Amino acid sequence: MRGNTSRVTTRRVRAAVSAAAAVCAVTAALPGAAAAEPAGAAGGAAVGVERISVAPDGTQGDGGSTAASITPDGRHVVFASAARNLTPDGAASGSAVFVRDREAAQTKRMGAYTPLDPPAISGDGAYVGYSLQWFNDVRIRQYQVRTGGTASADCSAYSCNQPSLNADGRYTALALLIRKPSPANRQRVEVHDWNTGAKVTVASFEHTYPARPSISGDGRYVAYQDGGAKDVFVWDRTTGTSSGPVEGxxxxxxxxxxxxxxxxxxxxxxxxxxxxxxRTGTSRPVPNVRGVAVDPTGRHLLYAPNDAGGPSLVLRDLETGTDQVVSDRPATAGTDAVSTGGREVVFQSAADDIVPGDTNGTSDVFVRRLF
Structure with a gap:
């Protein structure tokens, strides 16, 4: 993201922001021993599971790793981790944000801050954003993965969090907590255009319940919730209006x-x-399951069954109704956890038998390739 939006003019400027603000280290290639099946490059990997949170020499992380998202092509994974051995320079105290390039077998650390929300990644894997504590406020910081260049969202007089990045990182949907001037304790959903510096208000609320903004790849649509009324709406940039509630x-x-x-x-x-x-304005239920994420096309739903005793994560093809088990061990996942076509799913688990040699006694991040 950008700092003061008046200083943001083009993506070229964005890319040139000083990398000194966030030094990112690159790891060596991941040995095949870290995966239950040969991992290879994204797009050509074998079916199986790959541990993402690994040190440069391929050994397991020495701290817990959680809160992961994967890009539509399955190449990049962003996650939070307290491990200090994932990059040669080590992580700062507490948790930090990392990006794993599965094709290049490289991991980079995105700054030294502890994320307050799960980190978000642009669809092309070029940008990462996350919220962090900044004195008395919460700010969103966005990094260019290639250079480490960074800037903060302009949140003067506000706290801002819950970032959602579009496909190329140009647009970020976020929630702002209005702290001053009076009256405080209100919330606004905005979309920031980091090419032009423009900020557009999507919705305003007289409460601070999470808005959960989720932006489309082209930046045209933003889904969000009114946590007070418990309704879901969709904003359209072309009309500047919201439709809904979609659920009735x-x-x-x-x-x-x-x-x-x-x-x-x-x-x-x-x-x-x-x-x-x-497109049709219709909703269909998937009974007795807790949805977790949907793939970029909307066809594949990752869910957790409500019934105990079965697998913890399952991927359903909504067109055919077929299910594939992602993990039969205790595991969790977040939004943006499924690549296009349901090919890969990223998840976190503290189970010690998902891949060989898991003895760190804490949670790790994995990618399951299903076909």
Missing amino acids: PSTAATLLQLSDDGSTVVYLSGTDTYVHDL
Whole structure:
């Protein structure tokens, strides 16, 4: 992201922001021993599971790793970790944010700050953003992965968090907590254009419940929730207006994710998950499951069954109704956890038998390639 938006003019300027603000180290190639199946490059990897949170020599991380997202092509994974051995320079005290390039077998550290929310990554893997504590406020900092160049969102008089990046990182949807002037304790959802410095208000609320903004790949649509009313809406940049609630006026809903192509909104209601098609205006239920993420096309839903005793994460093809087990060990995942077509899923687990030699006694980040 940018610092003061008046100083932001083009993406060329963005790319030239000083890398000295955040030194990012690159690791060596990941040995095949770190995966249960040969890992190879993204797009050509074998079916199986690959541990992402590894040191430069391929050994396991010496701290817990969580909160991961994967790019649509499956190449880049962003995650948070307290491990200090993932890059040669080590992590700062506490947790830090890392990006794993699976094709190049390289890991970079994105700054030395502890993320307050799960980190977000642009669809092309070029930019990473996350919220962090900045004195008495919360700021969002965005990094260019290649150079380490960085700047902060302009959150003067506000705290801002919950970033969602579009495909090329130009647009970021975020939530701002209005701290001053009076009246305080209000919230606004905005979209920042880091090429032009423009900021557009999507919605304003008289409360501070999480808005969970989720932006489409082209930056045209933003799904968000009114946490007070428990309604889900979709904003369209071309009209500057929001439609909804998508779930109907009598249903309490929690937003999960907007698909990257902007066609599908997934939300939770009661014990069920609902998939809403914005083109037809219809929703269909996926009963008795807790949705976790949707792939960029909206076709594949990652979910956790509500029934105990089964697998912890399952991927469903919503067109065919077929399920594939992602993890039969205790595991969790976040939004943007599924690559295009449901080919790969990123998740975190403290189980010690997902890959050989897992003895660190803490959570690790894994990618399961399904086909």
